[in-house]
Amino acid sequence: MYANKVKKIAAVHDLSGVGRVSLTVVIPVLSSMGFQVCPLPTAILSNHTQYPDFTFLDLTDEMPRIISEWTRLGFQFDAFYTGYLGSPRQVQVVCDFIDDFRRNDSLVVVDPVLGDNGKLYTNFDATMVQQMRQLITKADVITPNMTELFYLLGEPHKEKNTDEELKHYLRHLSDMGPEIVIITSVPVLSDSHKTSVYAYNRQGNRYWKVTCPYLPAHYPGTGDTFTSVITGALMQGDSLPIALDRATQFILQGIRATFGYEYDNREGILLEKVLHNLDMPIQSSSYELI
Numbered sequence: 608m609y610a611n612k613v614k615k616i617a618a619v620h621d622l623s624g625v626g627r628v629s630l631t632v633v634i635p636v637l638s639s640m641g642f643q644v645c646p647l648p649t650a651i652l653s654n655h656t657q658y659p660d661f662t663f664l665d666l667t668d669e670m671p672r673i674i675s676e677w678t679r680l681g682f683q684f685d686a687f688y689t690g691y692l693g694s695p696r697q698v699q700v701v702c703d704f705i706d707d708f709r710r711n712d713s714l715v716v717v718d719p720v721l722g723d724n725g726k727l728y729t730n731f732d733a734t735m736v737q738q739m740r741q742l743i744t745k746a747d748v749i750t751p752n753m754t755e756l757f758y759l760l761g762e763p764h765k766e767k768n769t770d771e772e773l774k775h776y777l778r779h780l781s782d783m784g785p786e787i788v789i790i791t792s793v794p795v796l797s798d799s800h801k802t803s804v805y806a807y808n809r810q811g812n813r814y815w816k817v818t819c820p821y822l823p824a825h826y827p828g829t830g831d832t833f834t835s836v837i838t839g840a841l842m843q844g845d846s847l848p849i850a851l852d853r854a855t856q857f858i859l860q861g862i863r864a865t866f867g868y869e870y871d872n873r874e875g876i877l878l879e880k881v882l883h884n885l886d887m888p889i890q891s892s893s894y895e896l897i
Protein backbone atom coordinates (compact mmCIF):
# COMPACT_ATOMS: atom_id res chain seq x y z
CA MET A 608 0.00 0.00 0.00
CA TYR A 609 1.16 3.56 -0.75
CA ALA A 610 1.26 5.83 2.28
CA ASN A 611 0.32 8.87 0.21
CA LYS A 612 -2.14 7.32 -2.22
CA VAL A 613 -5.10 9.38 -3.42
CA LYS A 614 -8.44 7.92 -2.36
CA LYS A 615 -10.69 6.60 -5.12
CA ILE A 616 -14.43 7.33 -5.28
CA ALA A 617 -16.64 5.24 -7.58
CA ALA A 618 -19.27 7.71 -8.83
CA VAL A 619 -22.44 6.14 -10.25
CA HIS A 620 -24.18 8.97 -12.14
CA ASP A 621 -25.25 9.93 -15.65
CA LEU A 622 -23.21 12.20 -17.92
CA SER A 623 -24.81 15.23 -19.61
CA GLY A 624 -22.87 17.05 -22.32
CA VAL A 625 -24.41 20.46 -21.53
CA GLY A 626 -25.70 21.64 -18.17
CA ARG A 627 -23.70 21.27 -14.95
CA VAL A 628 -25.32 18.24 -13.37
CA SER A 629 -24.32 14.72 -12.32
CA LEU A 630 -20.80 13.74 -13.44
CA THR A 631 -19.89 17.17 -14.84
CA VAL A 632 -20.37 18.45 -11.26
CA VAL A 633 -19.26 15.40 -9.27
CA ILE A 634 -15.86 15.06 -10.99
CA PRO A 635 -14.62 18.67 -10.65
CA VAL A 636 -15.88 19.08 -7.07
CA LEU A 637 -14.36 15.87 -5.73
CA SER A 638 -11.16 16.25 -7.79
CA SER A 639 -10.73 19.76 -6.34
CA MET A 640 -11.09 18.25 -2.88
CA GLY A 641 -8.23 15.83 -3.60
CA PHE A 642 -9.95 12.60 -4.64
CA GLN A 643 -9.76 10.46 -7.76
CA VAL A 644 -13.24 10.09 -9.24
CA CYS A 645 -13.87 6.83 -11.12
CA PRO A 646 -17.15 7.23 -13.02
CA LEU A 647 -19.54 4.32 -13.53
CA PRO A 648 -21.86 6.13 -16.01
CA THR A 649 -25.53 5.12 -16.03
CA ALA A 650 -26.45 7.03 -19.20
CA ILE A 651 -25.09 9.63 -21.62
CA LEU A 652 -27.27 12.62 -22.52
CA SER A 653 -26.68 15.44 -24.99
CA ASN A 654 -27.88 17.83 -22.27
CA HIS A 655 -29.88 17.34 -19.08
CA THR A 656 -33.61 16.65 -19.06
CA GLN A 657 -34.78 20.13 -18.02
CA TYR A 658 -34.23 21.24 -21.61
CA PRO A 659 -37.19 20.56 -23.94
CA ASP A 660 -35.25 18.00 -26.02
CA PHE A 661 -32.31 15.72 -25.35
CA THR A 662 -30.69 12.53 -26.61
CA PHE A 663 -30.38 9.64 -24.17
CA LEU A 664 -28.13 6.58 -24.35
CA ASP A 665 -28.99 4.02 -21.67
CA LEU A 666 -25.86 2.26 -20.33
CA THR A 667 -27.62 -0.31 -18.12
CA ASP A 668 -26.21 -3.21 -20.17
CA GLU A 669 -22.70 -1.74 -20.12
CA MET A 670 -22.56 -1.20 -16.33
CA PRO A 671 -22.07 -4.89 -15.36
CA ARG A 672 -19.37 -5.20 -18.05
CA ILE A 673 -17.46 -2.22 -16.59
CA ILE A 674 -17.82 -3.64 -13.06
CA SER A 675 -16.64 -7.07 -14.25
CA GLU A 676 -13.52 -5.51 -15.79
CA TRP A 677 -12.82 -3.59 -12.56
CA THR A 678 -13.11 -6.88 -10.67
CA ARG A 679 -10.73 -8.60 -13.09
CA LEU A 680 -8.18 -5.81 -12.72
CA GLY A 681 -8.45 -5.84 -8.92
CA PHE A 682 -9.46 -2.19 -8.53
CA GLN A 683 -10.53 -1.06 -5.06
CA PHE A 684 -12.53 2.00 -4.01
CA ASP A 685 -12.55 4.00 -0.79
CA ALA A 686 -16.05 5.34 -1.37
CA PHE A 687 -19.15 4.75 -3.47
CA TYR A 688 -21.40 7.68 -4.40
CA THR A 689 -24.63 7.16 -6.32
CA GLY A 690 -27.02 9.70 -7.82
CA TYR A 691 -29.73 9.46 -10.48
CA LEU A 692 -30.42 5.84 -11.45
CA GLY A 693 -32.70 5.37 -14.41
CA SER A 694 -34.49 2.11 -13.60
CA PRO A 695 -35.02 -0.57 -10.94
CA ARG A 696 -32.54 -2.76 -12.84
CA GLN A 697 -29.82 -0.11 -12.49
CA VAL A 698 -30.49 0.07 -8.75
CA GLN A 699 -30.02 -3.70 -8.53
CA VAL A 700 -26.73 -3.51 -10.48
CA VAL A 701 -25.51 -0.84 -8.05
CA CYS A 702 -26.59 -2.85 -4.98
CA ASP A 703 -24.59 -5.84 -6.23
CA PHE A 704 -21.61 -3.61 -7.09
CA ILE A 705 -21.50 -2.17 -3.55
CA ASP A 706 -21.89 -5.64 -1.98
CA ASP A 707 -19.01 -7.02 -4.04
CA PHE A 708 -16.56 -4.10 -3.66
CA ARG A 709 -17.14 -2.46 -0.28
CA ARG A 710 -14.64 -2.92 2.52
CA ASN A 711 -15.06 -2.31 6.25
CA ASP A 712 -13.77 1.26 5.97
CA SER A 713 -15.61 2.18 2.73
CA LEU A 714 -17.97 5.15 2.71
CA VAL A 715 -21.25 4.65 0.82
CA VAL A 716 -23.18 7.83 -0.04
CA VAL A 717 -26.58 7.53 -1.74
CA ASP A 718 -28.47 10.51 -3.12
CA PRO A 719 -31.84 8.72 -3.48
CA VAL A 720 -33.10 10.58 -6.55
CA LEU A 721 -36.84 9.92 -6.91
CA GLY A 722 -38.71 13.20 -7.36
CA ASP A 723 -39.34 16.79 -6.30
CA ASN A 724 -42.22 19.15 -5.47
CA GLY A 725 -44.26 16.28 -4.01
CA LYS A 726 -44.16 14.10 -7.14
CA LEU A 727 -42.04 11.29 -8.58
CA TYR A 728 -39.97 12.10 -11.66
CA THR A 729 -41.33 10.93 -15.01
CA ASN A 730 -40.88 7.18 -15.64
CA PHE A 731 -40.52 6.38 -11.91
CA ASP A 732 -43.15 4.31 -10.09
CA ALA A 733 -43.68 2.34 -6.86
CA THR A 734 -41.19 -0.34 -7.99
CA MET A 735 -38.44 2.28 -8.24
CA VAL A 736 -39.28 3.54 -4.74
CA GLN A 737 -39.11 -0.02 -3.41
CA GLN A 738 -35.69 -0.59 -5.01
CA MET A 739 -34.38 2.73 -3.66
CA ARG A 740 -35.44 1.65 -0.16
CA GLN A 741 -33.26 -1.43 -0.69
CA LEU A 742 -30.29 0.69 -1.83
CA ILE A 743 -30.39 3.02 1.19
CA THR A 744 -30.05 0.03 3.54
CA LYS A 745 -26.48 -0.25 2.19
CA ALA A 746 -25.66 3.45 2.63
CA ASP A 747 -23.71 5.21 5.37
CA VAL A 748 -25.05 8.61 4.25
CA ILE A 749 -28.22 9.57 2.34
CA THR A 750 -29.30 13.02 1.14
CA PRO A 751 -33.01 12.99 0.18
CA ASN A 752 -35.03 16.14 -0.46
CA MET A 753 -38.44 16.50 1.23
CA THR A 754 -40.30 14.69 -1.57
CA GLU A 755 -37.87 11.75 -1.51
CA LEU A 756 -38.03 11.61 2.28
CA PHE A 757 -41.78 10.93 2.26
CA TYR A 758 -41.60 8.40 -0.59
CA LEU A 759 -38.85 6.48 1.22
CA LEU A 760 -40.88 6.48 4.44
CA GLY A 761 -44.09 5.55 2.61
CA GLU A 762 -45.90 8.53 4.15
CA PRO A 763 -48.03 11.21 2.44
CA HIS A 764 -46.17 14.37 1.44
CA LYS A 765 -46.48 17.20 3.98
CA GLU A 766 -45.45 20.79 3.19
CA LYS A 767 -45.07 22.16 6.71
CA ASN A 768 -43.18 20.24 9.38
CA THR A 769 -42.00 21.15 12.87
CA ASP A 770 -38.49 20.45 14.14
CA GLU A 771 -39.86 17.55 16.20
CA GLU A 772 -41.55 16.01 13.15
CA LEU A 773 -38.38 16.39 11.09
CA LYS A 774 -36.32 14.74 13.85
CA HIS A 775 -38.79 11.83 13.80
CA TYR A 776 -38.43 11.44 10.02
CA LEU A 777 -34.63 11.57 10.25
CA ARG A 778 -34.55 8.91 12.96
CA HIS A 779 -37.01 6.71 11.08
CA LEU A 780 -34.91 6.85 7.88
CA SER A 781 -31.72 6.13 9.82
CA ASP A 782 -33.41 3.04 11.30
CA MET A 783 -33.64 1.76 7.70
CA GLY A 784 -29.82 1.55 7.48
CA PRO A 785 -27.83 4.79 6.98
CA GLU A 786 -25.94 6.21 9.94
CA ILE A 787 -26.22 9.77 8.62
CA VAL A 788 -29.41 11.20 7.09
CA ILE A 789 -29.42 14.70 5.58
CA ILE A 790 -32.67 16.32 4.36
CA THR A 791 -32.14 19.13 1.86
CA SER A 792 -34.34 22.08 0.85
CA VAL A 793 -36.48 22.23 3.99
CA PRO A 794 -38.59 25.44 3.99
CA VAL A 795 -38.25 27.65 7.08
CA LEU A 796 -41.82 28.08 8.36
CA SER A 797 -41.26 31.50 9.94
CA ASP A 798 -39.27 33.01 7.06
CA SER A 799 -39.88 32.36 3.35
CA HIS A 800 -36.51 34.00 2.56
CA LYS A 801 -34.60 31.13 4.16
CA THR A 802 -34.16 27.41 3.61
CA SER A 803 -32.67 24.75 5.87
CA VAL A 804 -30.79 21.49 5.78
CA TYR A 805 -31.50 19.04 8.61
CA ALA A 806 -29.25 16.13 9.54
CA TYR A 807 -29.06 13.25 11.98
CA ASN A 808 -26.01 11.26 13.02
CA ARG A 809 -26.87 7.98 14.74
CA GLN A 810 -23.36 7.88 16.21
CA GLY A 811 -23.80 10.26 19.12
CA ASN A 812 -27.56 10.51 18.46
CA ARG A 813 -27.35 14.16 17.39
CA TYR A 814 -29.56 16.31 15.17
CA TRP A 815 -28.18 19.32 13.29
CA LYS A 816 -29.63 22.19 11.31
CA VAL A 817 -28.02 24.69 8.94
CA THR A 818 -30.11 27.61 7.66
CA CYS A 819 -29.16 29.84 4.76
CA PRO A 820 -30.75 32.57 2.62
CA TYR A 821 -33.11 31.36 -0.09
CA LEU A 822 -32.25 32.99 -3.42
CA PRO A 823 -35.13 33.19 -5.93
CA ALA A 824 -33.45 31.28 -8.75
CA HIS A 825 -33.46 27.63 -9.69
CA TYR A 826 -30.28 26.03 -10.98
CA PRO A 827 -30.11 22.36 -11.97
CA GLY A 828 -27.30 20.37 -10.38
CA THR A 829 -27.21 22.12 -7.00
CA GLY A 830 -28.30 18.88 -5.29
CA ASP A 831 -25.47 16.98 -7.01
CA THR A 832 -23.04 19.72 -5.99
CA PHE A 833 -24.24 19.68 -2.37
CA THR A 834 -23.90 15.90 -1.97
CA SER A 835 -20.51 15.93 -3.72
CA VAL A 836 -19.15 18.47 -1.21
CA ILE A 837 -20.65 16.48 1.70
CA THR A 838 -18.95 13.32 0.37
CA GLY A 839 -15.58 15.03 -0.02
CA ALA A 840 -15.80 16.73 3.37
CA LEU A 841 -16.60 13.49 5.21
CA MET A 842 -13.83 11.70 3.28
CA GLN A 843 -11.28 14.32 4.39
CA GLY A 844 -12.29 13.91 8.03
CA ASP A 845 -14.70 16.82 8.61
CA SER A 846 -17.34 16.37 11.30
CA LEU A 847 -20.94 16.24 10.05
CA PRO A 848 -21.82 19.85 11.07
CA ILE A 849 -18.65 21.19 9.41
CA ALA A 850 -19.44 19.17 6.26
CA LEU A 851 -22.97 20.67 6.24
CA ASP A 852 -21.57 24.18 6.62
CA ARG A 853 -18.99 23.61 3.89
CA ALA A 854 -21.61 22.30 1.43
CA THR A 855 -24.27 24.95 2.09
CA GLN A 856 -21.74 27.81 1.96
CA PHE A 857 -20.31 26.48 -1.32
CA ILE A 858 -23.78 26.27 -2.92
CA LEU A 859 -24.56 29.79 -1.74
CA GLN A 860 -21.27 31.11 -3.16
CA GLY A 861 -22.02 29.37 -6.46
CA ILE A 862 -25.53 30.80 -6.71
CA ARG A 863 -24.31 34.30 -5.79
CA ALA A 864 -21.52 34.10 -8.38
CA THR A 865 -24.12 33.19 -11.02
CA PHE A 866 -27.11 35.29 -9.98
CA GLY A 867 -25.82 38.60 -11.33
CA TYR A 868 -25.30 37.39 -14.91
CA GLU A 869 -27.76 37.48 -17.78
CA TYR A 870 -27.58 33.77 -18.13
CA ASP A 871 -29.60 30.66 -18.96
CA ASN A 872 -30.20 29.13 -15.51
CA ARG A 873 -30.52 25.68 -17.08
CA GLU A 874 -26.74 25.56 -17.46
CA GLY A 875 -26.39 25.39 -13.67
CA ILE A 876 -24.29 27.46 -11.30
CA LEU A 877 -20.96 28.86 -12.54
CA LEU A 878 -18.99 26.19 -10.74
CA GLU A 879 -15.69 27.20 -12.33
CA LYS A 880 -15.78 30.58 -10.56
CA VAL A 881 -16.06 29.08 -7.07
CA LEU A 882 -14.25 25.71 -7.17
CA HIS A 883 -11.15 27.27 -5.58
CA ASN A 884 -13.28 28.09 -2.50
CA LEU A 885 -13.30 24.40 -1.60
CA ASP A 886 -9.70 24.85 -0.39
CA MET A 887 -10.63 27.67 1.96
CA PRO A 888 -11.47 27.26 5.65
CA ILE A 889 -15.12 27.65 6.66
CA GLN A 890 -15.86 31.38 6.88
CA SER A 891 -18.39 31.21 9.71
CA SER A 892 -20.18 28.35 11.37
CA SER A 893 -23.94 28.49 10.96
CA TYR A 894 -24.87 25.01 12.19
CA GLU A 895 -26.94 24.50 15.32
CA LEU A 896 -27.76 21.46 17.43
CA ILE A 897 -31.51 20.75 17.66
